[in-house]
Amino acid sequence: MRVVVCVKVVPDTTEPKRLGDQHALVRSGVQGAVNPMDDYALEVALKWKDAQPDLDVVVLTMGPDDARAIIKKCLAKGADRAVLVSDAALAGTDAIGTARVLAAAIRKIGDVDAVLCGVRSSDGESAVVGPAVAELLDLPQLTTCKEADLDASARTVTANREVDGALEVARAGLPALLTVTKASFEPRLANFKGIQAANKKEILGWTTADLGIAPPARQVLVTAAGEPPQRPASQVLTGTAAEVAQKLAQYLTEQKLV
Amino acid sequence: MSTIWTLAEIEGGELKGITHELLTAARSLADASGSLKVGIVALGHEIGGLVPQLGSLGADIVALADAPSLANAPADVVARVVGPFLQGQQARTVLLGHTATGKDIAGRLAVRLDCGVIADATELAVEGGKIVATRSIFGGGMWSRAVAAGNGAVVTVRPRAVTPAPGQPSRSSETLTISVADGSTTRRVETLELKQETSTTVSLGDAEVVVAGGRGMGGADKFGPVETLARTLGAAVGASRAVVDSGWRPHKEQIGQTGRTVSPKLYVALGISGAIQHLVGMRTSGTIIAINSDAEAPIMKVANVAAVGDVHEIVPALVAELSRQGVGAGA
Numbered sequence: 001m002r003v004v005v006c007v008k009v010v011p012d013t014t015e016p017k018r019l020g021d022q023h024a025l026v027r028s029g030v031q032g033a034v035n036p037m038d039d040y041a042l043e044v045a046l047k048w049k050d051a052q053p054d055l056d057v058v059v060l061t062m063g064p065d066d067a068r069a070i071i072k073k074c075l076a077k078g079a080d081r082a083v084l085v086s087d088a089a090l091a092g093t094d095a096i097g098t099a100r101v102l103a104a105a106i107r108k109i110g111d112v113d114a115v116l117c118g119v120r121s122s123d124g125e126s127a128v129v130g131p132a133v134a135e136l137l138d139l140p141q142l143t144t145c146k147e148a149d150l151d152a153s154a155r156t157v158t159a160n161r162e163v164d165g166a167l168e169v170a171r172a173g174l175p176a177l178l179t180v181t182k183a184s185f186e187p188r189l190a191n192f193k194g195i196q197a198a199n200k201k202e203i204l205g206w207t208t209a210d211l212g213i214a215p216p217a218r219q220v221l222v223t224a225a226g227e228p229p230q231r232p233a234s235q236v237l238t239g240t241a242a243e244v245a246q247k248l249a250q251y252l253t254e255q256k257l258v
Numbered sequence: 259m260s261t262i263w264t265l266a267e268i269e270g271g272e273l274k275g276i277t278h279e280l281l282t283a284a285r286s287l288a289d290a291s292g293s294l295k296v297g298i299v300a301l302g303h304e305i306g307g308l309v310p311q312l313g314s315l316g317a318d319i320v321a322l323a324d325a326p327s328l329a330n331a332p333a334d335v336v337a338r339v340v341g342p343f344l345q346g347q348q349a350r351t352v353l354l355g356h357t358a359t360g361k362d363i364a365g366r367l368a369v370r371l372d373c374g375v376i377a378d379a380t381e382l383a384v385e386g387g388k389i390v391a392t393r394s395i396f397g398g399g400m401w402s403r404a405v406a407a408g409n410g411a412v413v414t415v416r417p418r419a420v421t422p423a424p425g426q427p428s429r430s431s432e433t434l435t436i437s438v439a440d441g442s443t444t445r446r447v448e449t450l451e452l453k454q455e456t457s458t459t460v461s462l463g464d465a466e467v468v469v470a471g472g473r474g475m476g477g478a479d480k481f482g483p484v485e486t487l488a489r490t491l492g493a494a495v496g497a498s499r500a501v502v503d504s505g506w507r508p509h510k511e512q513i514g515q516t517g518r519t520v521s522p523k524l525y526v527a528l529g530i531s532g533a534i535q536h537l538v539g540m541r542t543s544g545t546i547i548a549i550n551s552d553a554e555a556p557i558m559k560v561a562n563v564a565a566v567g568d569v570h571e572i573v574p575a576l577v578a579e580l581s582r583q584g585v586g587a588g589a
Binding site for chain 2: 019023036094095096099122124125126127128129130131132133134135136138139140141142143144158162163164166167168169170171172173176182217218219220221222223224225226227234235236237238239241242244245246247248249251252253255257258
């Protein structure tokens with residue numbers, strides 16, 4: 001069986017983010033990291049592989065060539081191989097365009113039983129790439145999964161989904177696409193043996209020509225960007241607890257907030 | 259673009275609040291343009307009774323996909339039924355909620371319509387016949403304006419970004435029927451169980467008021483003031499990352515970069531210092547009130563009202579004061 005985990009390299013969330021040309025995120029010179037939600041998706045696949053060692057776990061990413069170093073960390077954790085779709089023509093590709101490229105790569109990888117994605121990226125935050133890939137590949141989807149169990153013999157996947165404050169248990173037949181949210185477990189860290197093994201694992205580099213597709217046309221253009229407006233200066237309340245409480249209650253009433 | 263389309267979210271036979279908001283947003287865009295119409299697709303079983311309400315809330319066209327097999331349809335089925343219909347209508351703008359349901363469908367529908375997606379919009383406009391949306395990016399740290407440049411866009415609109423307008427019962431609408439092709443409703447996903455979480459009475463994402471607690475509360479057993487004030491205000495309970503990481507509160511209550519982004523009418527921060535990772539998850543709230551013993555804490559700078567003092571003294575006094583005014587009585 002084969003599982004593809006879609007991974008995005010994002011600016012490390014502790015670094016301040018900047019916008020450059022065409023209001024696109026400046027990525028060069030910014031420390032990269034695996035998108036945190038994708039790390040959970042990879043962990044779900046690796047848990048499956050723990051139980052079923054012959055499972056072929058393929059990491060798929062679209063990004064610049066320097067994403068290789070980050071992808072290698074996924075291989076060190078236990079993924080079998082990786083595909084990096086890298087093409088100068090893909091710079092600035094929007095969410096649906098990205099989904100088109102990922103879907104084409106998944107087709108080329110072939111015989112894929114499950115696709116796992118993080119529910120959203122920490123930099124784009126649209127949460128639509130996973131479902132768009134599912135539509136392009138005509139797969140059912142289970143989104144915002146906290147945990148997922150693979151039943152290889154029944155060819156199903158059963159997931160605990162977090163949906164608007166409720167927990168849903170849902171099952172889909174394979175092949176299927178899952179998006180994974182912050183799970184109840186922590187993603188594993190690579191050990192020394194894994195890091196050594198990763199040096200021998202393959203990272204295939206594909207271009208849009210290799211996928212037999214044209215770079216997707218941009219459907220969404222960012223025309224402006226900026227800092228949020230400053231809020232008016234705080235009104236500071238001091239005094240005894242009773243005085244402060246009384247002033248707060250008055251404010252809430254006057255502003256019709258209660 | 260001649261019609262702005264939306265999709266109704268229906269639960270238990272009733273329209274969810276986001277549907278009012280989307281119709282209000284679509285109606286104001288259409289009215290501002292003078293030429294656009296508002297269409298809404300409603301999909302489910304025995305939902306014909308909703309047509310007058312959808313019309314009164316602003317829809318010119320109500321398109322019904324009504325079949326037993328469409329009750330609680332999963333996203334792939336929705337896309338298969340709604341996609342071809344909207345393609346036939348040459349839809350160029352589709353507004354969905356940035357909700358669990360909306361996010362599940364947005365990407366699939368955009369693929370069907372060969373258009374883009376603009377996610378989590380907080381403001382909408384039509385310029386030169388194209389939809390333009392303002393969204394907050396990097397967790398609210400910046401905003402950007404995106405325009406549908408190609409074949410249009412599916413736009414997901416942040417819940418509560420739009421204040422729903424009251425309905426006008428005299429408004430009428432045209433009703434269309436969406437044909438449901440054989441095989442298009444085949445289920446590939448099965449719901450086995452649904453457990454409503456009961457620990458919070460109000461869910462964080464939908465809440466108009468959020469009361470959140472941080473490390474300044476002092477311990478897992480010292481969250482009483484957060485819960486009491488939340489009950490009084492009819493609010494959802496939130497938490498900072500520090501207290502979730504410490505195991506004082508469950509992750510589902512976490513607000514901020516690695517938790518939820520909320521944008522309630524009123525946000526009350528109790529004992530939260532306001533690390534940037536927390537601020538990005540709540541800075542678009544309407545009014546922010548912070549109670550903290552440290553007047554210099556970052557949260558006090560973004561708050562509309564910063565109350566300096568001990569939360570364990572101020573909150574009980576505030577609850578008492580509010581209940582004297584009849585707020586939260588019976589809660």
